[in-house]
Amino acid sequence: MRFLLKTSYEQDLRLFRDAVQRNWYIALGLALLVLPALVPTYLVDISLVFIYGLCGVSLMVLAGYTGLVSLGHAAFLGIGAYAHVYFVQDLGLPWVISVALAAAVTAGAGVLVGLPALRMTGVYLSIATLAFALIIQEVLTRWERVTHGLKGRPVDKPVIFGVSLAHDAAFYFLCLAALIGGLWLTANLLRAPTGRAWVAIRDSEIAAQSMGVNRARYKTLAFAYSAALMGVAGALFAHKVGFLAPDIFSVLLSIQFLLMVVVGGLGSLHGALFGAAFVALLPVLISEARDRVPAWAGQVVALAGKDAGAAAFLGVDRFVKQPGLEPGLFGLILVLFILFEPLGVYGRWRKVQLYFSTFPLYKRATFRRQKTYMRSERLR
Amino acid sequence: MLQLLLNGLAVGCIYGLVALGFVLIYKATELVNFAQGDLMMLGAFTCYMFVVWYGAGYWLAFVLAVVTVALFGAALDSAVLRRVLGQPQFAVVMLTIGLGAIFRSFASIVWGSEIYTLPTPFSARATRIAGVTISHEYISIIAGTVILCAALYAFFTFTRVGVAMQAASQNQLAAYYMGIPVKRMFSLIWAISAGVAAIAGILLAPVSLIDINLGFLGLKAFAAAVLGGFGSIPGALAGGVTIGLIELFSGAYLPQGVKDVAAYVVLLVVLAIRPQGMFGTIARKKV
Amino acid sequence: MTLLEAEQLSMNFGGIRALDGVSFEVNSGEVFTIIGPNGAGKTTIFNLISRIYEPTRGRLAFCGRDLLRVPAHDIAALGIARTFQNIELFEHASVLQNLLLGRHAHARGRFVEELLFLPRARAREVAHREAVERVIDFLDLQAHRDSLVVNLPYGVRKVVEMGRALCTEPRLLLLDEPSSGLSVEETEDMAFWIQDIRTVLGITVLMVEHDMSLVSAVSDRVLALDYGRVLTVGTTREVQAHPDVVKAYLGA
Numbered sequence: 001m002r003f004l005l006k007t008s009y010e011q012d013l014r015l016f017r018d019a020v021q022r023n024w025y026i027a028l029g030l031a032l033l034v035l036p037a038l039v040p041t042y043l044v045d046i047s048l049v050f051i052y053g054l055c056g057v058s059l060m061v062l063a064g065y066t067g068l069v070s071l072g073h074a075a076f077l078g079i080g081a082y083a084h085v086y087f088v089q090d091l092g093l094p095w096v097i098s099v100a101l102a103a104a105v106t107a108g109a110g111v112l113v114g115l116p117a118l119r120m121t122g123v124y125l126s127i128a129t130l131a132f133a134l135i136i137q138e139v140l141t142r143w144e145r146v147t148h149g150l151k152g153r154p155v156d157k158p159v160i161f162g163v164s165l166a167h168d169a170a171f172y173f174l175c176l177a178a179l180i181g182g183l184w185l186t187a188n189l190l191r192a193p194t195g196r197a198w199v200a201i202r203d204s205e206i207a208a209q210s211m212g213v214n215r216a217r218y219k220t221l222a223f224a225y226s227a228a229l230m231g232v233a234g235a236l237f238a239h240k241v242g243f244l245a246p247d248i249f250s251v252l253l254s255i256q257f258l259l260m261v262v263v264g265g266l267g268s269l270h271g272a273l274f275g276a277a278f279v280a281l282l283p284v285l286i287s288e289a290r291d292r293v294p295a296w297a298g299q300v301v302a303l304a305g306k307d308a309g310a311a312a313f314l315g316v317d318r319f320v321k322q323p324g325l326e327p328g329l330f331g332l333i334l335v336l337f338i339l340f341e342p343l344g345v346y347g348r349w350r351k352v353q354l355y356f357s358t359f360p361l362y363k364r365a366t367f368r369r370q371k372t373y374m375r376s377e378r379l380r
Numbered sequence: 381m382l383q384l385l386l387n388g389l390a391v392g393c394i395y396g397l398v399a400l401g402f403v404l405i406y407k408a409t410e411l412v413n414f415a416q417g418d419l420m421m422l423g424a425f426t427c428y429m430f431v432v433w434y435g436a437g438y439w440l441a442f443v444l445a446v447v448t449v450a451l452f453g454a455a456l457d458s459a460v461l462r463r464v465l466g467q468p469q470f471a472v473v474m475l476t477i478g479l480g481a482i483f484r485s486f487a488s489i490v491w492g493s494e495i496y497t498l499p500t501p502f503s504a505r506a507t508r509i510a511g512v513t514i515s516h517e518y519i520s521i522i523a524g525t526v527i528l529c530a531a532l533y534a535f536f537t538f539t540r541v542g543v544a545m546q547a548a549s550q551n552q553l554a555a556y557y558m559g560i561p562v563k564r565m566f567s568l569i570w571a572i573s574a575g576v577a578a579i580a581g582i583l584l585a586p587v588s589l590i591d592i593n594l595g596f597l598g599l600k601a602f603a604a605a606v607l608g609g610f611g612s613i614p615g616a617l618a619g620g621v622t623i624g625l626i627e628l629f630s631g632a633y634l635p636q637g638v639k640d641v642a643a644y645v646v647l648l649v650v651l652a653i654r655p656q657g658m659f660g661t662i663a664r665k666k667v
Numbered sequence: 668m669t670l671l672e673a674e675q676l677s678m679n680f681g682g683i684r685a686l687d688g689v690s691f692e693v694n695s696g697e698v699f700t701i702i703g704p705n706g707a708g709k710t711t712i713f714n715l716i717s718r719i720y721e722p723t724r725g726r727l728a729f730c731g732r733d734l735l736r737v738p739a740h741d742i743a744a745l746g747i748a749r750t751f752q753n754i755e756l757f758e759h760a761s762v763l764q765n766l767l768l769g770r771h772a773h774a775r776g777r778f779v780e781e782l783l784f785l786p787r788a789r790a791r792e793v794a795h796r797e798a799v800e801r802v803i804d805f806l807d808l809q810a811h812r813d814s815l816v817v818n819l820p821y822g823v824r825k826v827v828e829m830g831r832a833l834c835t836e837p838r839l840l841l842l843d844e845p846s847s848g849l850s851v852e853e854t855e856d857m858a859f860w861i862q863d864i865r866t867v868l869g870i871t872v873l874m875v876e877h878d879m880s881l882v883s884a885v886s887d888r889v890l891a892l893d894y895g896r897v898l899t900v901g902t903t904r905e906v907q908a909h910p911d912v913v914k915a916y917l918g919a
Contacts, residue, residue, distance in 0.1 A: 331481025
């Protein structure tokens with residue numbers, strides 16, 4: 001186990017705990033730089049991981065840190081995506097300005113939801129965001145002049161300062177840069193009074209208020225900031241999918257975003273990224289599995305007999321090709337995580353880390369939540 | 381006009397019934413069950429299965445489907461939801477959302493993603509009263525709702541189990557000390573709530589069609605429950621009827637598209653102005 | 668000098684009258700304690716001062732300023748900090764973060780500065796940290812600096828909550844039952860701290876308390892409350908001997 005010698009207060013303000021951790025992150029960064037050369041076929045999928053990462057960070061700020069659970073985050077993504085495409089393709093604005101404007105528009109929408117949300121708590125707020133998302137989806141469908149309605153609208157490849165980023169690798173780096181930028185800004189806020197005020201509101205509104213936190217201001221700010229991140233993610237998402245239609249930004253997508261923060265682990269930026277990777281890559285895994293699992297099953301059962309093997313192949317094949325399977329699988333994973341690993345992947349990761357760093361002295365009780373309250377301990 | 385009123389009333393009754401399911405569970409266990417709409421969908425499909433696949437009569441299928449779904453609700457409670465009692469509300473909400481997704485998937489695997497119609501004794505029949513054509517389907521919905529509400533009211537007020545259930549939902553610990561089997565009560569509440577959802581699904585089936593996305597109607601029922609103040613049973617019904625009427629009238633008199641979102645707009649406005657709903661009271665945290 | 672002045676405070680909850688024309692003054696530099704049976708309206712007074720409730724009638728002034736015109740989140744900046752009866756800490760944050768939040772009333776940062784974590788934001792953070800470390804030293808909380816509040820025993824939480832209030836650098840500290848849930852020894856420690864807060868830090872203390880040994884050890888003046896009315900004000904001894912107080916506690 002490593003011990004840290006702290007010698008200045010600045011040390012606690014650094015983004016990385018110590019040199020070892022910083023080096024790990026640098027290594028990770030280098031790995032991501034060379035990744036395009038290694039797996040060129042999966043670049044688009046990994047770009048989606050980055051975009052979802054941004055979405056995960058956005059929802060983590062709102063749900064994980066401020067405690068405002070939004071069931072309609074896909075609506076912000078949609079607003080960002082449509083706004084960006086409208087600014088770039090219909091108004092002909094430069095890309096960077098368009099993204100900034102899209103973020104501003106989404107932040108405005110965030111404030112719009114945030115203001116009535118000030119008086120609501122818990123489930124009521126979630127329901128309100130859900131209603132908001134459904135209304136936005138309808139608006140996207142009906143406002144044909146801008147959104148082209150159900151016909152959908154194609155999206156061009158991004159062109160930044162005259163440089164076309166049509167190539168997958170270029171887009172990969174664009175998304176990576178956006179994610180790192182978003183992470184940096186968010187980490188900054190979280191180590192500053194703003195982040196503390198958010199956490200305070202999450203854990204006890206009444207105490208936060210008595211300590212001088214203006215609840216209205218910080219809740220609205222959380223909504224606006226979270227929505228702005230979502231707006232940027234939306235702009236990138238528009239380029240990634242290449243074709244916008246209102247039904248992309250459905251309740252199901254919102255639920256996938258929530259799945260990210262739950263699977264990753266509430267209240268940590270790492271968790272948001274783990275969750276994003278999970279949600280973005282799961283469909284890839286599923287489609288791979290669709291191609292292979294029936295054959296495996298067929299081969300295994302074929303040991304018992306040729307006909308049975310063929311029947312098993314057909315049966316399993318028919319089963320895995322069901323269109324309704326994927327959301328169900330997402331649902332199942334969600335249920336299992338909440339029942340058995342409420343701290344998410346990041347929580348599990350921390351446990352494994354602690355296990356090895358304290359080996360062989362790991363105590364299982366370390367992470368067990370304390371239930372007894374009345375236990376006094378003499379302070380000396 | 382009168383026609384519209386009646387149709388709105390019928391649709392509202394369905395919302396009210398689903399909302400009733402929300403409220404029953406919320407009152408008892410403080411869980412918000414986002415899978416309520418999907419339970420309704422399961423009810424409609426189960427009834428369809430008994431009628432069309434196994435050739436059961438409508439009434440038999442009705443009873444069988446309600447019992448099946450109710451048992452399923454009880455099983456759900458004892459197998460899954462009991463584990464998360466007392467956990468943060470967020471976790472529970474996510475859990476039921478996940479369950480809803482599983483139910484939809486299950487339905488699409490078992491019954492396929494086609495759209496079905498449920499043949500009933502009321503289908504395509506109508507009575508003319510005072511110049512207004514009233515289809516029997518709508519009458520069946522309204523009558524069913526009234527009967528069900530009366531039955532539920534009688535159950536909660538006059539039977540020992542019903543009173544015990546009320547006690548369990550008002551003060552878990554005290555109820556436990558009084559020898560009420562709180563856990564079994566919760567399972568029973570889930571069974572009733574699931575059963576009510578199934579009835580709503582079956583009543584709705586002849587009017588709307590059955591498909592796996594029937595459950596999304598639950599979102600509108602949500603609006604009804606909130607409008608009525610989440611913890612109030614008459615409130616849920618009143619909220620449902622209000623939403624139903626608003627929806628049909630806005631469909632008739634306002635531009636296209638408004639009908640689909642009317643329920644949500646009302647919901648947002650109510651939440652912003654009076655977060656505790658029409659009938660509810662909001663509890664303030666004591667410090 | 669009068670620091671806090673309450674005049675004819677009344678508070679109704681529906682039909683229940685929690686406070687009925689309560690008037691008192693807290694002088695600068697004293698420890699003023701409110702006692703009374705359960706439901707007498709003690710905590711209600713605190714909730715009125717921290718502006719969680721709106722009084723039905725009456726006036727509240729702090730340093731001559733009308734408190735009822737100040738929004739709840741500006742009370743801390745005026746110099747009033749409080750603790751809660753059942754501890755309202757930010758449970759899933761570390762002790763350090765809890766104490767740093769106590770500095771929020773002094774956080775004068777711009778959003779953009781924090782977003783980019785400019786040198787000015789960094790310098791302010793270090794300054795806050797120094798202030799917090801002074802409180803940590805004062806209350807002997809060094810060992811718990813980085814632990815999460817959920818993992819702390821009740822007694823320590825009580826101290827942390829008091830520390831958070833001290834971090835706001837208040838002129839008036841409201842302590843809501845500082846000894847509830849503490850052992851006898853911890854209560855003694857609490858008495859020393861309250862005395863130190865008054866003499867060393869020069870902070871006026873307004874306290875609600877049941878434990879008469881703590882009350883008599885630290886209070887300069889005591890106010891006895893019953894059914895929302897003031898029974899008497901005086902030194903601990905005077906109040907304890909007052910016939911109305913005896914009646915309120917022991918019954919007629």
